Amino acid sequence: MELVYIIATLIAGLLVGGLLNEMIYRLPSGEIPFPRRCRECGKAYSLSDYLSVVAGISGRNRCDKCGALRKRREAIIELANAFLWLLSFLTFRNSTIGHLFISFAAISTYICIGFIEYDGKKLPGWIYLFLLALGILDIFCNGELEIKERIIGALLGGGFFALSYAVCYILLKKEGLGWSDVKLMAVSGFLMGWQASCMTIIFGTLVAAVILAVVSMRKGNRNKEYPFSAFISIGAIVSMMYGEAMLRAYIRLFSIF
Numbered sequence: 001m002e003l004v005y006i007i008a009t010l011i012a013g014l015l016v017g018g019l020l021n022e023m024i025y026r027l028p029s030g031e032i033p034f035p036r037r038c039r040e041c042g043k044a045y046s047l048s049d050y051l052s053v054v055a056g057i058s059g060r061n062r063c064d065k066c067g068a069l070r071k072r073r074e075a076i077i078e079l080a081n082a083f084l085w086l087l088s089f090l091t092f093r094n095s096t097i098g099h100l101f102i103s104f105a106a107i108s109t110y111i112c113i114g115f116i117e118y119d120g121k122k123l124p125g126w127i128y129l130f131l132l133a134l135g136i137l138d139i140f141c142n143g144e145l146e147i148k149e150r151i152i153g154a155l156l157g158g159g160f161f162a163l164s165y166a167v168c169y170i171l172l173k174k175e176g177l178g179w180s181d182v183k184l185m186a187v188s189g190f191l192m193g194w195q196a197s198c199m200t201i202i203f204g205t206l207v208a209a210v211i212l213a214v215v216s217m218r219k220g221n222r223n224k225e226y227p228f229s230a231f232i233s234i235g236a237i238v239s240m241m242y243g244e245a246m247l248r249a250y251i252r253l254f255s256i257f
């Protein structure tokens with residue numbers, strides 16, 4: 001029976017991944033993300049070509065009107081969404097169905113935020129409210145996390161980034177982090193609680209440090225601005241699923257000494 005759920009999760013994950021590609025591309029300009037269209041000429045793809053993965057495998061990854069090639073990234077986003085939904089299913093299968101669906105929605109939202117930020121485009125304001133709404137719904141679906149822990153998570157996550165923003169602004173006279181990062185951490189803290197919020201900060205900062213070190217060594221460009229919300233999104237996805245386990249392992253490690 002579980003195999004049926006796994007296959008259903010993967011298929012649904014792929015289909016939503018297809019929608020995510022359009023959302024990443026079109027939400028910043030306020031367009032409706034359906035149907036899927038060619039990036040060059042705007043022709044709508046047929047439903048059989050909806051998924052970039054399927055179009056790629058079947059050799060139909062060019063637009064029939066203008067011949068433009070579909071980006072490989074689109075297939076990767078579809079596969080990543082399906083894979084992360086599967087991990088989420090395996091992590092939360094014993095939780096409530098509501099919490100499982102909220103985790104699916106949150107993962108896809110973070111992928112969307114991560115890529116819009118990576119592309120250097122503006123995130124729509126409602127996306128933070130959507131994550132907040134998921135957090136409010138989760139109060140009724142996830143009894144393991146108390147409201148108190150969520151509020152501490154929001155204050156801790158948002159507060160930490162607001163403080164970093166202020167320190168950067170006062171010491172360096174420039175905006176190191178944006179208010180969008182502060183908002184994202186605050187709503188993520190409410191959604192996941194303070195434990196996962198801590199892990200998001202640690203993990204997101206670690207990923208950022210590694211990627212930025214590699215990029216700056218390669219290009220020698222230290223003044224370019226980087227999309228921190230993209231790193232927060234990676235940290236949030238990992239922490240949402242494994243944050244508590246990671247924090248417990250971390251505490252255990254220190255209690256040995």
Ligand SMILES: [Zn+2]
Nearest residue numbers: 038041063066
């Ligand atoms: Zn085209």
